[in-house]
Ligand SMILES: NC(=O)C1=CN([C@@H]2O[C@H](COP(=O)(O)OP(=O)(O)OC[C@H]3O[C@@H](n4cnc5c(N)ncnc54)[C@H](OP(=O)(O)O)[C@@H]3O)[C@@H](O)[C@H]2O)C=CC1
């Protein structure tokens with residue numbers, strides 16, 4: 001099958017290797033000519049996936065039309081802040097037979113919308129039921145080394161998710177289906193907030209107790225907002241929920257964890273973002289989720305404190321004190337009230 005892949009970063013390139021190893025021909029779109037030449041001729045993408053040799057069936061182009069036209073599947077793997085504009089630019093070249101997949105983990109800052117909501121606003125309505133989201137615990141660095149990985153795909157119609165499952169599934173890349181598009185997208189986006197917090201906690205020198213607390217109570221507030229927005233609560237105990245939370249909060253591969261860690265060690269947000277050189281989705285997502293939760297009256301204390309640290313100059317240690325010093329509660333407060 002011929003596949004167009006929009007985005008030549010670490011995750012896009014890693015997914016290209018999965019698809020190429022499954023026998024598909026992948027054309028990656030990048031906005032950098034030099035990178036297109038490197039991927040096509042040298043079979044490497046040193047900036048985003050150092051040390052990995054890419055299959056020779058992966059080529060790259062800076063021409064969006066060439067990357068999309070005539071392909072059976074288009075895969076979007078770019079930062080969330082660029083998805084609307086890129087989907088709009090891609091639209092003239094899309095056709096109704098194509099399968100569309102996105103693997104983007106974020107929430108649009110200006111509208112607080114999920115990625116599939118944005119893509120649907122930009123593409124023709126005939127393609128809405130061809131859209132699939134792919135999420136789950138999957139660091140690009142490990143996938144590109146063929147380390148066993150599990151992910152999950154969701155679509156409005158389960159048959160569409162199953163099409164994607166067949167295309168991606170491989171001996172080292174196991175793909176599950178789930179009907180819950182909302183839960184998959186929110187689980188993938190919101191865990192980045194908690195991963196920033198976990199990195200911050202480690203950077204401040206706190207221990208495993210603190211990280212376990214952040215992850216567990218983080219999952220509680222992710223689920224609270226998710227359910228309020230229509231997700232199935234069970235999704236958060238699956239790969240796109242607790243699975244992705246574990247991998248992102250406990251791995252030094254995670255850009256969100258690393259960014260939080262640098263903040264905890266006293267760097268400013270701008271210094272951290274300059275040093276990362278790759279997208280740190282959790283920063284914008286913290287702002288979007290904080291605004292969304294505030295407008296909906298959903299309690300998200302970790303998100304609120306992280307927002308204050310990132311955007312209101314709050315000292316991280318004061319944020320931790322304020323989290324710990326809140327009024328006493330029932331652990332299962334939401335359930336206990338029903
Ligand atoms: N890395 C991972 O392990 C995983 C990442 N994801 C998600 O995948 C998405 C992409 O992340 P990832 O590949 O890691 O990010 P990277 O930072 O590694 O790469 C981002 C890519 O997107 C391109 N890009 C950046 N801004 C724009 C723009 N405005 N318009 C068009 N292209 C742009 C970059 O191009 P350029 O080089 O020209 O700037 C680069 O090719 C994120 O939502 C992330 O959360 C999901 C699972 C795993």
Ligand SMILES: O=C(CO)COP(=O)(O)O
Nearest residue numbers: 136137138139254255256
């Ligand atoms: O989503 C990821 C793993 O599933 C990657 O997380 P980071 O963006 O923090 O690296």
